[in-house]
Amino acid sequence: MTARRRAVTLATLAVLALVPPVAGALNQGFYVDLATRVVIFAIAALSLDIILGYGGMISFGHAAFLGIGSYAVGISVTLGLTNGFAHFGLAAGASAVVALVIGVVSLRTSGATFIMITLAFAQMIYFFCESLSQFGGDNGLAIPTHSDFGRLIDLDNPATLYYFALAWLVAALLFGNRLVDSRFGMVIRAAKSNERRMAALGFPVFRYRLLAFVISGAMCGIAGALLANQTEFLSPAIMHWTRSGEIMMMVILGGRGTLIGPVIGAAIYLVLENVLSGLTEHWQVILGSILVAVVLLSRPGLLRGLIARRPARA
Amino acid sequence: MPDPLLETRELRKRFGGSLATDSVSITLDPGELHAVIGPNGAGKTTLVAQLAGELAPDHGAVLFAGDDVTAEPPHRRAARGLIRSFQVTSVFPDFTALDNVAMAVLSREGGFHFWRPARRDPALRDPARARLAECGLDTRADVLAGALSHGERRALELAMALAARPRALLLDEPLAGMGPEDSARMIRLLATLKGQLGILLIEHDMDAVFALADRVTVLADGRVIATGAPETVRRDPIARAAYLGEEALASC
Numbered sequence: 148m149t150a151r152r153r154a155v156t157l158a159t160l161a162v163l164a165l166v167p168p169v170a171g172a173l174n175q176g177f178y179v180d181l182a183t184r185v186v187i188f189a190i191a192a193l194s195l196d197i198i199l200g201y202g203g204m205i206s207f208g209h210a211a212f213l214g215i216g217s218y219a220v221g222i223s224v225t226l227g228l229t230n231g232f233a234h235f236g237l238a239a240g241a242s243a244v245v246a247l248v249i250g251v252v253s254l255r256t257s258g259a260t261f262i263m264i265t266l267a268f269a270q271m272i273y274f275f276c277e278s279l280s281q282f283g284g285d286n287g288l289a290i291p292t293h294s295d296f297g298r299l300i301d302l303d304n305p306a307t308l309y310y311f312a313l314a315w316l317v318a319a320l321l322f323g324n325r326l327v328d329s330r331f332g333m334v335i336r337a338a339k340s341n342e343r344r345m346a347a348l349g350f351p352v353f354r355y356r357l358l359a360f361v362i363s364g365a366m367c368g369i370a371g372a373l374l375a376n377q378t379e380f381l382s383p384a385i386m387h388w389t390r391s392g393e394i395m396m397m398v399i400l401g402g403r404g405t406l407i408g409p410v411i412g413a414a415i416y417l418v419l420e421n422v423l424s425g426l427t428e429h430w431q432v433i434l435g436s437i438l439v440a441v442v443l444l445s446r447p448g449l450l451r452g453l454i455a456r457r458p459a460r461a
Numbered sequence: 462m463p464d465p466l467l468e469t470r471e472l473r474k475r476f477g478g479s480l481a482t483d484s485v486s487i488t489l490d491p492g493e494l495h496a497v498i499g500p501n502g503a504g505k506t507t508l509v510a511q512l513a514g515e516l517a518p519d520h521g522a523v524l525f526a527g528d529d530v531t532a533e534p535p536h537r538r539a540a541r542g543l544i545r546s547f548q549v550t551s552v553f554p555d556f557t558a559l560d561n562v563a564m565a566v567l568s569r570e571g572g573f574h575f576w577r578p579a580r581r582d583p584a585l586r587d588p589a590r591a592r593l594a595e596c597g598l599d600t601r602a603d604v605l606a607g608a609l610s611h612g613e614r615r616a617l618e619l620a621m622a623l624a625a626r627p628r629a630l631l632l633d634e635p636l637a638g639m640g641p642e643d644s645a646r647m648i649r650l651l652a653t654l655k656g657q658l659g660i661l662l663i664e665h666d667m668d669a670v671f672a673l674a675d676r677v678t679v680l681a682d683g684r685v686i687a688t689g690a691p692e693t694v695r696r697d698p699i700a701r702a703a704y705l706g707e708e709a710l711a712s713c
Binding site: 331332333348358 | 535539585
């Protein structure tokens with residue numbers, strides 16, 4: 148990690164840590180809500196960046212893992228299991244298993260085919276969850292309680308939930324930054340740069356990519372479990388395909404292949420969405436225009452220039 | 462006679478109407494430098510692709526150290542120690558020269574490590590630096606591979622192949638496009654490697670071939686038309702007619 152990227156990462160986390168006291172001082176509890184959403188989507192975007200930005204795997208179905216994590220919590224609570232450790236374990240585990248299945252099939256392809264297959268799998272999972280009538284089906288289902296971590300962490304308190312999510316983001320950033328510079332990360336990045344060369348050196352590229360895909364899916368599943376705790380509601384809308392597009396947008400907006408970029412991308416995207424939707428009901432036109440402008444004017448992403456002088460591609 | 466390190470048996474590959482590889486049976490012994498020459502379109506690159514596993518033959522077998530590897534993908538063959546270089550230089554352009562070679566070292570050291578920074582790992586860096594130095598690139602270690610000169614990239618390619626600890630090297634025209642100075646350096650380097658491992662050298666440069674090879678095979682239209690010691694092949698009338706004829710013999 149470059150010194151600059153470390154500085155941007157620490158500054159971003161410092162700002163995020165200050166949200167609850169500032170919101171409290173301004174008497175704007177809603178800011179904590181929005182910031183929680185930002186942090187959760189930051190984890191999702193960061194997980195996508197590992198495979199997209201570093202591995203060149205353009206998954207267009209990442210919202211599926213958000214959904215699986217969310218359903219793991221919602222279904223557990225509905226069936227009477229409220230233990231938080233079980234919730235998050237199940238969310239990560241189920242997402243990892245599904246990522247393994249999707250990866251085994253989709254990673255045999257590349258380019259547009261890979262994008263389409265990941266999208267197709269995400270749609271299958273979407274419609275499967277929509278058909279789960281005992282868990283709300285199409286209409287969704289309220290989740291009556293939060294994940295229970297005993298007296299240790301009380302997620303009923305919005306500020307606690309926020310810091311809990313932020314702790315996960317810090318862990319994801321720490322792990323992600325170690326991962327992409329580790330041997331494993333170098334293999335993933337080199338395979339993006341020149342797959343044929345990697346095979347000629349003896350690397351089973353498929354296996355490395357599959358594991359990266361599983362790690363990414365499990366991380367996004369954690370974000371889904373957090374999202375269920377925030378929205379207290381289970382709905383297939385969590386994994387609508389446009390949501391996958393939004394997560395990808397956050398990555399591209401913030402700068403792929405930087406990890407902290409997608410975190411900032413998530414913040415910009417969600418804050419813009421929030422501000423603009425308060426101004427006009429045609430906010431999506433404005434948001435869309437801004438995104439197009441950013442992508443055209445700054446192709447490597449908004450913050451990439453700031454974060455690394457040399458392209459962080461590899 | 463020792464068992465061959467690499468062997469093809471009746472290898473055949475058809476592209477449309479023409480046989481790019483026509484019943485090719487060749488061997489490479491341990492420590493031998495075996496040069497394969499032939500005019501453009503003789504099927505040299507197609508042969509390398511079948512040896513490396515990127516192309517499946519229609520018929521015949523490839524054996525490495527006695528094992529039939531015909532059905533194995535490139536990465537398995539490479540993991541066995543059958544390492545190739547590419548005719549068109551194939552490196553990681555956005556990695557430094559040192560990182561490129563470190564990736565080759567990593568291929569032997571195992572990549573399923575998730576925490577320690579690979580760029581500060583002496584188990585990768587030290588051998589990578591040694592291979593770079595061997596290939597005359599020690600002063601260029603921190604330059605991005607994409608910014609190296611053509612000759613330097615050819616040398617980098619060889620450094621990567623060596624760092625992957627080959628038992629047999631398939632070198633696909635390592636001198637292609639090189640100036641005389643770079644060529645001479647590469648030939649000296651190949652001469653130092655001779656005897657340490659099996660090298661199958663595909664090359665156009667006749668001076669290099671006759672200076673280095675223990676054995677020369679001439680391919681034409683996908684077929685082996687002559688094989689033997691360099692002096693024998695040089696005097697072989699069929700080989701002369703097919704290839705050595707015009708340009709090369711005049712200089713020999």
